[in-house]
Amino acid sequence: MKISEKTISKLFPTFAFLFPALVFFTACGGGGEEKPSLNYGGTFNVKISAPVEALDPNKINYTSDLFASLLVYEGLVRTGNDFDSIEPQLAEKWDKFNDGKKFIFHLRKNVKFHADPCFTKEYERNLSANDVLFTFERIADHNSPGINFSLFSDMIIGMRQFHEGETETIEGIKIIDSLTVEFNLSKPYVTFLKLLASPSAYILSETAVEYYGDEFGKHAIGTGPFKLSFWNPTEELFFIKNDDYWRRDKLGARLPFLDAVSFKILPTPDFRMTDFLKGECDFITLTRNDYQTAVKTVYSSKYRVQKTRRNFNVRFYGFSFDKNTRLAKDKNLRKAVAYSFDRKEIFNSPDFPFLPCQTLAPPPLLENEKVEWYSYDLTRGISIAEKINTGGEKYTIFSSVAAPSVKELEKGMKEIGLNVETAIHPKRYYREIIKSRPDIFRVSMRPSFPDPTEFYSLFYSKSGKFTNLFNYSNPDFDKAYELSLVEQDKSKRQKLFLRLEKILRDDVAALYISVEGEMYNFISSRVENFSVRNAYPDFSVIRLKK
Secondary structure, eight states: OOHHHHHHHHHHHTTGGGGGGOOOOOOSSSSEEEEOOOEEEEEEEESSOOOOOOOOOTTTHHHHHHHHHHHHHSEEEEEEESSOOESSSEHHHHHHHGTEEEEEEOOOOBOOOOTTTTOOOOOGGGGOHHHHHHHHHHHHHEEEEETHHHHHHTTBTHHHHHHHSSSSSTTTTEEEEEEEEEBBBSSOTTTTTHHHHHGOOOOHHOOOOOOOHHHHHOOOOOOOSSSEEEEEEEEEEEEOTHHHHOOOOSOOOSSOOOSEEEEEEOSSSSHHHHHHHHSSSSSEEEEHHHHHHHHHHHOOEEEEEOOOOOOOOEEEEEEETSSOOOOHHHHHHHHHHHHHHOOOGGGSSSTTOOOEEOOSSSSSTTSSSOOOOOOOOHHHHHHHTTTTTOOOOEEEEESOOOOOHHHHHHHHHHHTTTTEEEEEEEHHHHHHHHHHSSEEEEEEEEOSSSSSSHGGGGGGGGGGGOOOOOOOHHHHHHHHHHHHHHOOHHHHHHHHHHHHHHHHHOOOOEEEEEEEOEEEEEEEEEESSSSSEEEEEEETOOOOOO
């Protein structure tokens, strides 16, 4: 049976739900057994829904940025196939001392940064302990710290003091020799290794960064399997094979197999399935309903399917707590808004690929048995709002797209008597939030490392402005959050996370929307060895059939 483009577009009309901050896949889990092959060459084609805005690890803030950065950069460690495990990467091993307050990392030999004119001498390309120290000094830079500096600042001894100009070096990081570096922590932080696996801790070349200065992000020099070759911010990114890549597969074959990876930015998601079947992209992700339609209408010889595990992306609305408005100052008014927000209407469409969100940290990261978010109760919302004099204040809802939740939130707020308007800002969205401080704004959050603490860092008062967008501050929340960073007992950590949830609920610090539900990866039949790590494809091991 041959399916025309027109027919396909009718069969799959619902792809417009995808949000600009997200790429088109939410894959987890590798494929089944495949016949070993040593096929080299070819270009793997990916289509994404939003431009890549930053390839400098100090500035990576969006899912599309993170996705692209995985081809270029590497950290000392990486997240394992099990989201709760950590594996060696640039460090071939590490030693742990003093109950987790001291780590010594042993770097791999003969790892090279990408070939580039910035290296005037060949030895400058070799990864060394000095590059590790430089990377963390750059994260803590006084004038332009890394976007997640706050996650490291009190963890590594002396990092905050270095940032504030009190010291010339970071006391807690010591170079033992050219391939050995020591980290000393103020406390035995449970999340230290996980944080080292995040984009914030990708190891950079001091030579390359100093050569390109503020333009470094446009050159993106790392140790990863691919090198940035071409970047048109609104149309395409093209990555070519790093011929000097250090990794080999289980059979000893040099990686990567692919010659190149192409990222193209789609102006509209409506014809993704058409593009996939025409061979213009090599994998897509479908909702459950679209998956069921596809398997009934398209020959399976064109693809194979992977069901994804539960993913970690959540969406919610936050408030600007630094504004001098009744909405920012009065949790009862925020509670009235929460009761007026009819989330059920958002999920009425069978094609909506998300589930109602009850907690900020999603399953399976949180054992949630006691916390329920606010249920829709317009009568109760009106009753609360009628007792509050807002003085006619006008409130603005910010979003990067005209999502269904925007309409429902605006409708509910008007029904309880509030003066509200909506503003859509598709470009530089989060920077615009920081600049203009809207009253309520929509947030899409996918963690860079899979641990509840990254979600809760969004509301930690000591997090930077790029993390705590809300300027939320609660001493009880801060105390419980800080305890969760060092608590070694898993059951006790879970109790601390539930405590954090109850504080957020009592303060109505956010309006939860959704968490990702069941999704399916469709992978082109020409692709071999498609595997996924921490929800992203591992392009270093993917092969294309001849």
